[in-house]
Amino acid sequence: MTKKLLALFLCILMLVSLAAGCAKPSSEVPEKTKAPESPEAPEVPEEPEEMVYTTLYASEVSTLNYLTTGTQWDQYVGANVIDTLVEYDNFGQLKPGLAESWEVSDDQLTWTFHLREGVKWYDYQGNEVAEVTADDFVAAAKYVMTPEYESSTFYQMEIIKNATEYYDPESPVKDFSEVGVKAIDKYTLQYTLVAPTPYFLSCLTYVCFMPAYGPQLEELGADFATDNEKMYYCGAYILSTFEPQVEHIYTKNENNWDADNVFITKIHRRYNAESATLAPVMVLRGEIDYADIDTSIVDDWLNNHPELLSKDRAIPDYSYFYCFNFNPTYDEEWDPENWKIAVNNENFRKSIMSGFDRLYAMRAIDPNDPESVLQNTIAPKGFASVNGVDFSSLEPFKGVEENYFNEAKALEYKAKAIEELTAAGATFPVKMVLTYRSDDDDWENEYIYLKQQLEALLGTDYIECILNPGTTDNFLTNTRRAGKYSFMRCNWGADFQDPSTWTDPFAPKFDSEAGKYTGNSYNFMDINLNEDNQNETTAVLKEYYALVDAAKAETADMAARYNAFAKAERFLIDHAVVVPYFIYPASYVATKLNAFEGQFASFGVSILRYKGQKVYDHYITPEEYEANYEQWLANIGG
Template sequence: MKKRRVTASILCVVLATATVLSGCGGKKVSDNNTGNAKDGIKTEGSAEPAVYKKLYGAEAETLNYLTSSADVSHRIGANVVDTLVEYDNKGQIKPGLATDWSYDEASLTWTFHLRDAKWVDNTGKEAGAVTAQDFVDAMKYELTPENESANVQNLFGIIANAENYYNGLVYNGGADKDGTIWQPVDFSQVGVKAVDEHTLTYTLEKEVPYFLSSLVYVVYMPAYGPQLEELGKDFATAADKMYYNGAYYLEEFSPQEKHIFKKNSLNYDASLVYIDEIQEIYNAEYNTIGPEMVKRGEVDYAELSSDILDDWMSSEDTKNLISRERPKTSYSYFYCFNFNPQFDAQYEPENWKKAVNNENFRKALSSALNKTKEVAVLESASPDDFVINSITPPEFTFNGEGTDYTKVGDMANLTQTFDEKKAKEYRDLAKKELLASGVTFPVKVLMPYNPSEVNWDKECQVVEQQMESLLGNDFIDIIVEAGPADAFLTEVRRNGKFAFMKCNWGADYADPETWTDPFYQKKGENGYELGYKYGNIAKAIEDGTPSSDAALEYFTLVDQAKEIKVDINARYEAFAKAEASLVDHAFVVPFSISVSKYLANKLDVFEGQYAPFGVSNLRYKGQHLKDHFISMDEYKANRDASEK
């Protein structure tokens, strides 16, 4: 499959000169741009609006896109709040709320000129104009500790004085646990300014090669300033407690009941919004109920699990209802080992802690994981197409010479981790070492899953059977356990209630540094901040375990790579060395890119916005509601057309 390359050299050109891009907004159109079918699309003049209906099974923890880091919350924010720039359906950057922009290398300052745009309430009524101050106020809100933004660290070291301002509020002249003194800083010193109503500037802390691409992430979204000031922490706690400037406004948000999105006719790009209403209906059993509702014509979208796919493909009634997700390199899946277990005593957390800090034990599990067999649960025809050997997916980004980052430096040496012979060798070495340290066998390996994710339970069963069979159930006892469907991220991963679990990460910007964010922990004078990062690798250093040197090696290599700002090839080489160290020491096990789910869907997924980072892929803007479900032949034709 052909894919468009976003090369680092292109991003460097943006930084090397004062780049200016411009564009014009769409013309104003009627609310209902649907109607008579043309190529299966409802077109203008219809008496009925285009209404897209689907079920969902995991509820957003909050509507507050400024504070949430959860994908399920970002899906809402992405459709109701616009960003400064956007990406089209071919992955090319285009104007969004900004019509043009420029960069001054000497002052490290980006300048954006905003178009005329409007905020609306949850009835679609105009609430105010979008101004540069809305971006300033949104960032100040994020940098206010009492608002507890999970995204705030994305601003540290990027926006001038963002970290100083935040920590100045936290410590108010006092010292943090590392002994660093943080004096109060006035917000006027933070590198975000409203020059006038339509001119916004960001001044950077340092040279940031990927800054422009990061603007499609939630941390740089605006919010209506007067409303933020009025509501404070109550902002975005309900549909009527936030304003909207995106393609849609959220008319109704009834948790674990329904979400109703309505087309925002006051959006500057309303002519490119072809679906008038989106109805998302909650059902905890949506995985099983959705396909049946498709057959009854009650919904326009459903994910098809592996246990029904063969029947659907062989049935004349359903075989032409099947298509797939758009392939994407924006997400990577990998297995994490947890170095700071907080699960119940019945799963023997202290025993696990000793075992996981033994590198041969981790390598035994890493080498025993047959990735192809597990991916086959989701994709039986060609599972190896989705298996990866690194955390960063192939074709995510390219260095200045156009070389795929996964082929740069030490990354090129990462190969398939599954090896039955090595797995047994590592097991035998680990068992000898761990017995000497007092570990009891079998080691209990708690492996939870989110029941709202199609087929994850089946994947876990395959992993349990395959790994226990290879390593022996006298060595490990993998315990598969369903976690909560709602707030799984918070309740399970962030609270450390797992031993070994499949995790994922979505890129926030077009640079290898984004793939260090789940694991890298900054060291202070008194240790590392624990609790939020995947697996809490730094716990090995704090506890002085046998894995402390390897963990320190990774963090040091990341620090060194981050310091390389201008020489992109050297920067990529350095990050490649760090990622290879992370994988070689088996702190994580690379697994797969996103396997394109099989769907029944009335949307052409290749019409939507696309970028391997940020929230672009979550938007409905640009997609037409068809009067039929997309078949696999139509899906392939649409894919081929999108690559031309």
């Protein structure tokens, strides 16, 4: 994508975030949709019986339980089989979902939703089970707020009255009737919030606000959604077949309330650990409908298969940034205790931050135009704006780029760090473990560039970068969340449209039973708040968390709120706790889907849904992609 197009896209996205409306439903259900002969004269597709979408996957989901998972790959399941109160169309416009209408009280604390009548739950074989009612939303919320189920998305529920208190075993709030989620009647659901939350509607497309059949939750408890037979479905699809490391088959829910807008009748995901290599070959043979085209083979495809090469849709929903790990758990051979000493020295972290040439490393991902996706803030450009100013351009971020690549500053920080770390008992070179997914060639190449560049600048007598290929299955659980890295490219996706969402990865995690901080699952920095682990990082974290709390407390003045969050984020960056990196570019793919027909929002799970998409009878060409993109821009006002 060119800089010009990206800039145009981001500007338009800021406008879209303020828009609301409903798309006109379509009644055509094609099998293989024929692309128009020209972008100006689209054909109306015929109406055959079946439309099948076939693709490969290399990593198995870790759970089907959409009420507990915080991983995007796992959330594909819930996004496609469970409907939400509201949803977004392919132009980013808010529209009714399971709720036909809603209203909010004058004090902005009580939201009341009126559910569609006649929406049903179905089992994995498509048999009707029961009606979807307000009680199912209450039961699901209670499940998320129950500590024993260890929901990774409970934090999103903290905006609800007494949710935090109910979750805390030491709190006097034991009765769920005291929590602000209630079924007023069979079709009326009410949420009462702790404070006015102007972005509340945007929260509702996330997994923790999805319903689940109450009696089933009560019966199964922790066994809920341990396989596709132990969950019910109310969404566009039913997970009719689930054979781990074999296949997933999603079958269209013909009885869904909005079935006329669900065109793909079957989604067939086939497991292959080598899919990254095999999928492009299978596309050439016409055996599957989608493949990611790795940067290592893009030139070959541009020269030999240009008619098959398209792009995905670039969305600023996920931000990529590098984290320093404050509590490494990798093997002793890499000296994790020595890393702990080093990482808690700010000059050491700044030597890495200033020494890291982000554009050089980014060549592995976007060799043609890395500047277009480079980010200087954690919250990505285009995510949200206030008073016409993008969040990433607010006053607190002025001059933030001075924190980044500067060889002279890096060497100054290095000299200071050596003196201070030597006094603290550290040894050199400091081993910095770079863990990546072993089947991700781009990620491996990125780390190779990083290693070459950092070691050349700072010297191998100061730092030794160690490339550590991680597992492919359950990568996040086995590596990042397990703390098996020193410095790692991480990502976070917006859960709702408010800058507070970008503070969530770094929120402190306190174990009330143990009486101590156990560390967030990103960089574990909050362990430095424990009395037995105080160091120079502790004061930085205390001030950062105070800034975040102050920003969250501002709910009346949106400009003040956004600026307060910008101040907190800038503080974290200035102290080199996190290094902002990029948003993923529109990657090269071979696909029979028009990316711009899918639901669109820069938060929640909307972009994971297949609802609204069609399988065409050929792979989308570059010309068709550009025409589809331009048409999409025109439809959202570009």
